[in-house]
Amino acid sequence: xxxxxxxxxxxxxxxxxxxxxxxxxxxxxxxxxxxxxxxxxxxxxxxxxxxxxxxxxxxxxxxxxxxxxxxxxxxxxxxxxxxxxxxxxxxxxxxxxxxxxxxxxxxxxxxxxxxxxxxxxxxxxxxxxxxxxxxxxxxxxxxxxxxxxxxxxxxxxxxxxxxxxxxxxxxxxxxxxxxxxxxxxxxxxxxxxxxxxxxxxxxxxxxxxxxxxxxxxxxxxxxxxxxxxxxxxxxxxxxxxxxxxxxxxxxxxxxxxxxxxxxxxxxxxxxxxxxxxxxxxxxxxxxxxxxxxxxxxxxxxxxxxxxxxxxxxxxxxxxxxxxxxxxxxxxxxxxxxxxxxxxxxxxxxxxxxxxxxxxxxxx
Ligand code: SF4
Ligand code: SF4
Ligand code: SF4
Numbered sequence: 001x002x003x004x005x006x007x008x009x010x011x012x013x014x015x016x017x018x019x020x021x022x023x024x025x026x027x028x029x030x031x032x033x034x035x036x037x038x039x040x041x042x043x044x045x046x047x048x049x050x051x052x053x054x055x056x057x058x059x060x061x062x063x064x065x066x067x068x069x070x071x072x073x074x075x076x077x078x079x080x081x082x083x084x085x086x087x088x089x090x091x092x093x094x095x096x097x098x099x100x101x102x103x104x105x106x107x108x109x110x111x112x113x114x115x116x117x118x119x120x121x122x123x124x125x126x127x128x129x130x131x132x133x134x135x136x137x138x139x140x141x142x143x144x145x146x147x148x149x150x151x152x153x154x155x156x157x158x159x160x161x162x163x164x165x166x167x168x169x170x171x172x173x174x175x176x177x178x179x180x181x182x183x184x185x186x187x188x189x190x191x192x193x194x195x196x197x198x199x200x201x202x203x204x205x206x207x208x209x210x211x212x213x214x215x216x217x218x219x220x221x222x223x224x225x226x227x228x229x230x231x232x233x234x235x236x237x238x239x240x241x242x243x244x245x246x247x248x249x250x251x252x253x254x255x256x257x258x259x260x261x262x263x264x265x266x267x268x269x270x271x272x273x274x275x276x277x278x279x280x281x282x283x284x285x286x287x288x289x290x291x292x293x294x295x296x297x298x299x300x301x302x303x304x305x306x307x308x309x310x311x312x313x314x315x316x317x318x319x320x321x322x323x324x325x326x327x328x329x330x331x332x333x334x335x336x337x338x339x340x341x342x343x344x345x346x347x348x349x350x351x352x353x354x355x356x357x358x359x360x361x362x363x
Contacts, residue, residue: 003084006361007043010077014070015040021064021074026185027057030215036064036074043077050085056095059211060288061183076361079291083361092293092355099213099299104319111347112340113298117318120309120338123330128177128259129306130314132330133203133227136302137171139329140201146225148191150202152182157253159237162187174203176257181234181286185211192219201225201326205234206294213299225322228297230305230315230343232260232350239284247281248274261306291361293354295347302326308343310336315343 007013021036022028028035034057042048058078065074086092100108106116123135137149148164151174155161160178164187165171184204191200198221204212209228216224241252250269252258257268266275297303302323308315315338318327 003043003046003048006077006080006084010073010080011070012040012043012072012074012077015044015072016070017041018069020067020069021072024063024067026061026063026183026189027059027211027214029189030218031057039081040072040074040077043081048081050081050088051090053095055081055085057214059185059214060207060292061181061185061211062286062288063183063186073287075288076291079288079358080361082291083358086358096210096294096298099210103213103216103299103301105321106319109344111344111351112296112317113303114319115317116320116323117327118308118338118340118343119316119318120313120336121316121330122313122334122336124332127175128257128314129309129312131175132304132314132316133229134171134175136227136326136329137165137201137203138168139331140225140326141165141168141171143329144199145325145329146199146201146223147197148200150184150187150191150200150204152178152184152203154178157241157251158255158258159253164191177229177259179234179258179260180237180240181205181207184208185215188212189215192222199223199225201227203227203229204297204300205229205231206297206299207231207288207292209297209300210294225326226300226302227326228300228303230296230303230307230346231292232295232346233285233289233292235281235284236286240281243281243284244276247276250274259306290357291354293351295350296343305343307346308339317343 019037034054060075062075100114104114106114122130125131125135127134151165152160153163153174160180160182162182162184185208188202244252255267255269259266264275265278301320303317304314
């Protein structure tokens with residue numbers, strides 16, 4: 001796609017230069033030389049440098065497009081610029097590898113990132129699968145490893161809402177996957193700017209972890225523990241709920257638990273389980289997810305997900321010293337064999353899809 005066409009498709013030509021995007025962008029709050037408004041303006045003036053490192057700053061959170069009065073689809077515009085940059089010979093993984101070297105230590109795996117250890121485990125706390133994330137957070141807060149944790153609650157049915165947890169109750173309430181994006185990084189930035197507590201844990205999706213690592217160098221005095229969740233794609237709640245209602249005849253807002261397993265979207269509700277193919281829900285998938293290539297949250301201290309483990313267990317990838325500290329908090333952990341190949345396979349599949357979608361955008 002030519003730059004002109006990309007500008008048309010993503011409505012950049014509608015830009016009013018109001019600056020709402022830059023004002024609401026968590027990355028721009030720290031990377032002060034990064035401005036969505038300025039990049040849009042440069043594109044309109046024909047001055048885009050595809051080798052500019054700034055086109056890799058965006059973490060696709062969509063906060064800018066949600067607040068843009070002109071409905072500019074800025075995240076897709078950035079993906080389009082990246083597609084052009086790839087065509088021009090820029091290496092997609094260069095920015096991830098650079099950050100891996102700063103924050104992580106272990107064996108490099110081209111599909112799932114840096115790995116110190118990979119295990120399948122189940123804690124004594126009830127959670128989405130093995131309860132690993134909830135257990136690490138409650139134990140970490142109890143032992144004073146961190147004072148706050150950024151987690152995601154259910155609100156208004158099954159809508160995801162990022163919050164700052166200050167105690168064990170807040171953490172327990174965040175149990176279970178929501179399969180939606182929620183601005184955890186925005187909450188983290190607010191918590192940091194508010195000052196006071198300096199030791200913070202955050203649970204985030206791969207895109208969020210990428211954003212956190214990009215801005216982390218700007219607050220070296222904050223002790224951060226990052227827990228990444230495996231993510232193939234996520235959904236817009238407003239779109240997902242009616243589709244699920246139509247296909248499965250259940251109200252997602254009343255579900256006890258939802259899970260995505262082996263290509264199925266499963267809703268557990270009132271003692272029953274109803275499932276459909278994930279593919280049937282594709283019209284509710286977040287736009288940015290199609291281009292995303294990171295399945296295992298490659299930049300997190302520790303990554304957790306169900307793929308690669310038997311039912312009731314979680315796969316855990318430890319990637320740093322802090323990841324080891326978090327994992328060390330898990331007492332009475334039941335372990336079993338992890339199917340690393342299954343994780344690798346899905347990571348490859350996601351990367352393949354992302355690269356193909358990017359190529360389409362760049363063709
Ligand atoms: S918020 Fe929208 S209209 Fe305003 S500067 Fe950003 S892209 Fe342009
Ligand atoms: S998608 Fe998020 S990170 Fe990217 S420019 Fe918009 S607000 Fe910033
Ligand atoms: S697929 Fe990527 S962009 Fe979408 S929610 Fe997951 S990590 Fe974020």
